[in-house]
Amino acid sequence: MIFNRFTDRSRRSVEAAFEEARALGHDSLGDEDLLLGILRADEGIGAEALSSLGVTLEAAREESEELLSAALYSIGISLEEIRRESGDAFEMRIPDDRKIPYSPRAKNALVRARKEMRRLGDNHLGTEHVLLGALHDEHGMSVRILAGLGVSAAEIEDRLNQVRRETPPG
């Protein structure tokens, strides 16, 4: 039901989002994982717009970790020190046998993606709509990660429109 009208590409980007969430220790799928999923799957208009603005998966992951580290620092905890003290066994990864649910923000982003699809008069929900959905919440992690990389939501929207004019939907 949630994937109704999704293209193969955007569906794969959401699957990739869950892999990213797991690798980063997110116990629910965040809106930033949708962004990372688009970068990881690396296909469709969303991925194309991001990469043309110089946004890479590695940089976005690092920025995500940076936000986590900053939040811990704000209460006086050093992620780096804990990593060092805990040794090789320390990794944020969520074990494979544990299910990761959608966070409210990710759900809202996908609801928003559908609205973006309608607003743009499209019949299929592609990675560009998922990206617009994730960027809709100004307090969301996607917006903050991209801000950290020096790219605003408005810039991405402009680029998406530009790529859409040049590419068939997907």
Place this chain on the structure above:
Amino acid sequence: MDENTRTQVGGTQDPREGLEAVVALRRMLEALEAAQVENAFVAGWTWAQIAEVLGVSRQAVHKKHANRIRARYPGEPPGRKGKGA
């Protein structure tokens, strides 16, 4: 640590920042627990011993960690020879 940029723990300085710190801490706690349980397992501790120190049931710790750790150490891990994992 710069006191000006630091959230007062449990305080009301900036609710968003405070709540986000909780999320970050929870993620880190999970990773830390996984790492320390693994370290104990590799050092030869039984599930019962690990559970006792964590203050949870043996079943709980086994359910949460056994699959992951066994997948990481096919056969007997170092330090566990003959301990009957």
